[in-house]
Amino acid sequence: MGKVLDKKRLKEFLGKVSKGKELIAPVKRGTLRFEIININYFDDICLEGRPLFSIKKFFSPAKHDLLKLNLADKKKPFEEEKTRFKPRVIFGARLCDFNGLLRLDKLFNSKEYQDDYYKAARENTLLIGINCVPAPSKYCFCESMGLEKYYDLMLHDMGNKYYIEAGSPKGEALIMTLEDYDFVMPEIKCDKKLFRKDLTQYYDNPAWNSENDKCLSCGKCTSHCTTCLCFDVMDELEVDLKKGKRFKEWDSCQFLNFTLVAGGAIFRKDRLSRFKHRIYHKLQYFREKFGMDMCTGCGRCIEACPRLIDFTEVINKFR
Amino acid sequence: MSKMTKKKVHVRKGKKIKKIINQKKAVSKPRIGIHSITGCAGCQLSIYFIEDVLLDLLDKINLVAAPMIKEQNEEEGYDVLFVEGSVSSQEDLDNLLKWREKTKALVALGACACHGGMQSMKHLMNEKEVESAAYAKFPSDPRVKPITSVPLHKYVKVDFYIPGCPPDKQEIIQVLKHFLQGRRLRVYDKAVCHECSLKENYCLLDQGIECLGPLINGGCRALCPSFNHPCTGCRGLLDDANLESGKQVLKDKGFDVDLIIKRMTKYNSLQFKEFEEKTNINNKK
Numbered sequence: 296m297g298k299v300l301d302k303k304r305l306k307e308f309l310g311k312v313s314k315g316k317e318l319i320a321p322v323k324r325g326t327l328r329f330e331i332i333n334i335n336y337f338d339d340i341c342l343e344g345r346p347l348f349s350i351k352k353f354f355s356p357a358k359h360d361l362l363k364l365n366l367a368d369k370k371k372p373f374e375e376e377k378t379r380f381k382p383r384v385i386f387g388a389r390l391c392d393f394n395g396l397l398r399l400d401k402l403f404n405s406k407e408y409q410d411d412y413y414k415a416a417r418e419n420t421l422l423i424g425i426n427c428v429p430a431p432s433k434y435c436f437c438e439s440m441g442l443e444k445y446y447d448l449m450l451h452d453m454g455n456k457y458y459i460e461a462g463s464p465k466g467e468a469l470i471m472t473l474e475d476y477d478f479v480m481p482e483i484k485c486d487k488k489l490f491r492k493d494l495t496q497y498y499d500n501p502a503w504n505s506e507n508d509k510c511l512s513c514g515k516c517t518s519h520c521t522t523c524l525c526f527d528v529m530d531e532l533e534v535d536l537k538k539g540k541r542f543k544e545w546d547s548c549q550f551l552n553f554t555l556v557a558g559g560a561i562f563r564k565d566r567l568s569r570f571k572h573r574i575y576h577k578l579q580y581f582r583e584k585f586g587m588d589m590c591t592g593c594g595r596c597i598e599a600c601p602r603l604i605d606f607t608e609v610i611n612k613f614r
Numbered sequence: 615m616s617k618m619t620k621k622k623v624h625v626r627k628g629k630k631i632k633k634i635i636n637q638k639k640a641v642s643k644p645r646i647g648i649h650s651i652t653g654c655a656g657c658q659l660s661i662y663f664i665e666d667v668l669l670d671l672l673d674k675i676n677l678v679a680a681p682m683i684k685e686q687n688e689e690e691g692y693d694v695l696f697v698e699g700s701v702s703s704q705e706d707l708d709n710l711l712k713w714r715e716k717t718k719a720l721v722a723l724g725a726c727a728c729h730g731g732m733q734s735m736k737h738l739m740n741e742k743e744v745e746s747a748a749y750a751k752f753p754s755d756p757r758v759k760p761i762t763s764v765p766l767h768k769y770v771k772v773d774f775y776i777p778g779c780p781p782d783k784q785e786i787i788q789v790l791k792h793f794l795q796g797r798r799l800r801v802y803d804k805a806v807c808h809e810c811s812l813k814e815n816y817c818l819l820d821q822g823i824e825c826l827g828p829l830i831n832g833g834c835r836a837l838c839p840s841f842n843h844p845c846t847g848c849r850g851l852l853d854d855a856n857l858e859s860g861k862q863v864l865k866d867k868g869f870d871v872d873l874i875i876k877r878m879t880k881y882n883s884l885q886f887k888e889f890e891e892k893t894n895i896n897n898k899k
């Protein structure tokens with residue numbers, strides 16, 4: 296059993312929840328996107344459709360400084376960028392977005408590869424979702440991906456009110472004073488399906504070829520993906536050639552030189568091996584390593600692709 | 615030389631440049647030249663437009679040749695020579711071959727030097743017709759006798775490329791800084807779409823505008839799409855551009871094939887022709 300909130304009181308509720316915090320919500324600026332907004336612009340929030348870019352940028356930014364360099368200082372040529380963090384509330388994201396974080400956690404919040412910024416962002420962000428009934432895009436297939444009910448709060452649109460369920464003690468505390476409501480959160484239904492299976496034996500299947508022929512290796516599928524986490528690391532010095540910075544920037548396995556190593560060898564030179572690598576990483580390798588698929592069925596990679604390449608169609612052919 | 619400087623530095627090719635600059639350091643600053651063959655001279659101007667740090671940079675180098683802004687220019691002994699323009703006449707070719715002999719490192723500056731530029735469109739037209747349209751009326755001067763224009767690397771070894779029309783100021787600064795450090799900058803080799811996505815731009819293709827981003831080498835921080843202007847390919851086609859699929863993207867959006875090809879070849883006729891030839895050979899196989 297959850298709680299109920301009159302739609303007219305949403306602004307007041309969000310204002311209270313995000314007091315002293317940054318509020319992040321989907322707004323329509325040309326296209327729908329997640330942005331940090333002031334509660335006074337509450338009316339800009341748009342819950343129709345799901346933004347083509349996920350919330351991952353608030354946890355692992357597209358470009359991010361790692362070190363301050365000062366080569367003149369022989370004793371301390373570099374210093375780590377400090378992570379200062381204002382607590383945040385994400386409102387209006389979807390179950391696939393939040394499940395994406397569970398995938399990113401496996402690397403960025405792990406013992407071996409912990410990313411301090413990511414960890415701080417995770418610890419200081421409240422996740423308030425909107426239930427995807429109906430599914431916001433024809434490309435969504437999260438129903439097939441066995442997502443977890445992972446959120447602090449989930450709102451379900453009931454016309455003139457929201458039914459709200461808490462998914463964590465933090466969430467529960469926020470809605471304690473709201474009125475009880477006897478209801479069951481409806482499950483998400485998607486038109487698109489993915490019949491998941493072990494892909495090992497299909498690696499050389501010719502069904503990949505026709506989709507690969509369409510692929511431009513433009514990397515839009517990975518930059519838009521809710522769970523892709525690959526990045527490149529670069530240094531930049533100022534004109535004095537002493538001060539500078541080391542920063543990271545998202546990268547993509549779809550690019551020719553993603554696997555370029557010292558000596559000039561490239562491990563995935565042909566497009567087909569790169570094309571399949573993305574899909575196998577999402578739906579095979581990650582599961583073998585971490586016990587869950589690295590895909591939340593958000594459909595962003597399909598919608599963002601200039602050729603609308605859709606791996607579910609290929610995989611569903613394998614019976 | 616001390617033990618330190620003799621130590622092997624594991625930087626591919628950058629090694630050579632480091633050596634050049636280290637040798638010079640004791641005696642003088644690296645000797646830089648800027649020369650021009652057929653082009654609009656806009657690339658050179660991009661160098662002089664780096665007002666904010668130009669003086670700091672000039673302090674670290676010795677600009678020995680820059681005929682556009684200097685009266686006294688030296689003809690040899692360059693450490694790094696920037697050349698703009700494409701080889702479009704016998705005179706261009708003679709100059710380029712001569713300069714290559716006089717410099718340790720040669721940088722192709724701009725779309726023409728890197729890919730041929732607009733003047734290379736003859737590759738896709740009848741050469742004689744184009745030539746007579748421009749030159750028939752004039753008694754031909756052997757110095758300007760046109761040859762089908764090609765980028766620098768078709769005749770000489772090029773050590774680094776800075777593509778773009780015009781090339782990006784920030785990139786020129788980066789290249790100079792890397793030379794001064796004896797490091798080789800990585801050529802940016804990801805699609806324009808990537809940088810466009812990092813900025814979270816509203817994709818022009820989704821707005822029905824004929825953008826070439828998925829086929830073109832980035833590094834410009836997706837300058838044009840960021841201002842709602844479609845990418846027209848000034849940084850050249852990606853090494854593994856999928857031209858056929860690229861054409862299909864635009865056809866699917868309802869654009870005319872002729873317009874698509876004109877767009878794709880605006881700066882890159884030669885690259886386009888080479889890609890088409892490769893596809894034809896593969897199709898025949």
Ligand code: SF4
Nearest residue numbers: 510511513514516600
């Ligand atoms: S977005 Fe589409 S065309 Fe671009 S790399 Fe991904 S699958 Fe290929």
Ligand code: SF4
Nearest residue numbers: 520590591593594596
């Ligand atoms: S692979 Fe595609 S559907 Fe799956 S999480 Fe990434 S963008 Fe979404």
Ligand code: SF4
Nearest residue numbers: 523524525548573576
């Ligand atoms: S699909 Fe490619 S870019 Fe995405 S996480 Fe896997 S290797 Fe990285």
Ligand code: SF4
Nearest residue numbers: 807810817818825827
């Ligand atoms: S606007 Fe152009 S460069 Fe940007 S993502 Fe779309 S196609 Fe690529």
Ligand code: SF4
Nearest residue numbers: 834838845846847848
């Ligand atoms: S977006 Fe395209 S045309 Fe514009 S600067 Fe970049 S490569 Fe050149």
